[in-house]
Amino acid sequence: MNNARANILARLWTAISPDDLAPFESSVAGSALELSRTERVARLKQRMEAMHAEVVITSANGWIDALKATLRQRLLNGLLYAPDTALGKALAAVWDSDLPPLVGYTETIEQCKERLFAIDASITSTQGGLADVGALILWPDSDEPRLMSLAPALHIAVLDAAKIHDSLAQAIAHEHWREKMPTNILLISGPSKTADIELVLTFGVHGPKELIVLILDG
């Protein structure tokens, strides 16, 4: 295998031309989008709804009630949550007995895979959003593991309106991603979908069938 590395790199380094080593002048200027907070919220909502996400604009005080109202309309066997996050603690403090029980993601995947795949719904925080394309940014971590936004059929995401960026380029720059890339970053624009049969768009193929976004605005 070491031979392969040496051979490939030798071939490339040998064939490199003076042109390749000359400075590369960029002729292209990026066009930056500049939106107000209201526009960012509106655009993200419109784009994500077009991708069949359900977007609810609520407030820092009202979101748990909005969540409860949504959950009461459904028959769910549980809500997977992250007990150690601020969001998780807020939920646990005011959870009602008629709601689907909160289930903490507290064990490793090896210990809980089957149970995890059997839970109907999950709730996660988000790192932010992208207004231009309509997407959530998730930085899963030890408290909110990666499968939380993938395995359950319903994923509920809580998004702070102040953390919606104009674009991915802006998010990368403003949050200095390159200096602190986590294990995994996800952009999510809606529920899982496919068009592999006759290009007919259908939702909920392998990931969540439904995505609900609660935007905390004010």
Added chain:
Amino acid sequence: MANSSVVDFPKNFTKALNDPQLRHNLRSAMDTLGMRRRTLFSDPVSFEQLRATGDEIRQRALRQLPELLEKLEKKCTENGIQVHWAETPAEANQICLEIIQRHNAHRVIKGKSMVSEEMHLNHFLAEHDVEALETDLGEYIIQLDHETPSHIIVPAIHKNRDQIARLFHDKIPNTPYTEVVEELNAIARKVLREKFLAGEVGVSGVNFAVAETGTLCLVENEGNGRMCTTAPPVHIAVMGLEKVVERLDDVPPLLRLLTGSATGQLITTYFNMITSPRKAGEKDGPKEVHLVLLDNGRSKIWADPELRQTLKCIRCGACLNHCPVYTRLGGHAYGYVYPGPIGSILTPQIEGLVNAGAMATASTFCGACEEVCPVKIPITDILRRLRNESYQKVDTPHAVKGHGYKLSVIESLTWKGWALNNMMPWANALSAKLLGLLSAQLPRLPKVGLLKYWGQSRTLPKFAARSLHALAKEKGLRDE
């Protein structure tokens, strides 16, 4: 499908053209994909600007290729991703197998990857008692039917819902026959969920690899790619070595170009950026992540400044959707993994002209592929280069493998004669006169032999009794 052997292209395209079902399935799908792309990139000015950016990013990455690969390896290694290098598909397969065997694994779940198709990884693993299951819906469908992808983005596009309904009913136990797309989708979801739970190793491709951070980016809609790269304890990513980009800032424009060109989407459902295996304290994600860098002729292609442009490709499939040849044949007729215009320039360079040179003839030179290419690959120039080198022995270090394979003594002599005939006015005048006189007696164009493909679709012109030269002379025009 044929591999590393000479493709009988005439036989393949005759078969494809005479399959009305295939032509219907393809036509409606390609028209839809084209329309969606046009709707998304409706403003030509901003699209051209974006395309120029994409072209520049890919050119900049390729100029620094050896340096970026070393950097990518270094960053990935620092992040805990194990990097492997493979010169050939056989080596890449062996690397994957060894990782799989080290974990005593027999069930591999796969996300869509064209490089793994190039490696014929599934077939190889099956020979070693490892089941590799495709989990992308389209790939799953064709795997059930023992087929290969006919399109690089929508691999089962040659099939319609009736054919898929029949296939599911026949191949998946206890499955009722249904032509409802949502129900077919639900059947696949159910089967594959079980497989996600049981998968021991996940295999994926890579859309972009970012050198400065050591990040692997994956673009998808279904979530199966995320499943394969998150649920099993081991993740193997296979990648053509040209997929590296320099900076994280290079990702947003390329992502927009890729999803827009491929399916007319602003963004896919999921964009998955993987920078390390599971860290201490994290509860899921693979404990091991491996990156396999495959050369398979790419470093040789890279050495030639013109052919190198082939490697700018981001595999969006737009050139397939807009190609008048592809949209009538579908991917299988090409006989190799990468079909359509990009396949027609890439494959002959990898497999050599003797095996795959015929693919370079699958073009009308209409240039639609170049018009839509998000990174401005000069596809027609490269096609022309491949056609030229098919007929010429080239004395340069970067000649395409198999150059001069079509060289024939009869053909060379014919062209020499033609050249001579046109260099000597008397010979030209004589032959024009003879053709004019004999026009009525000339036989029809040959339908067999050397010129049969040329002759089959052409009719012989009627030669004028008197040549243009003669007519001009008569009128007293200067005839030079």
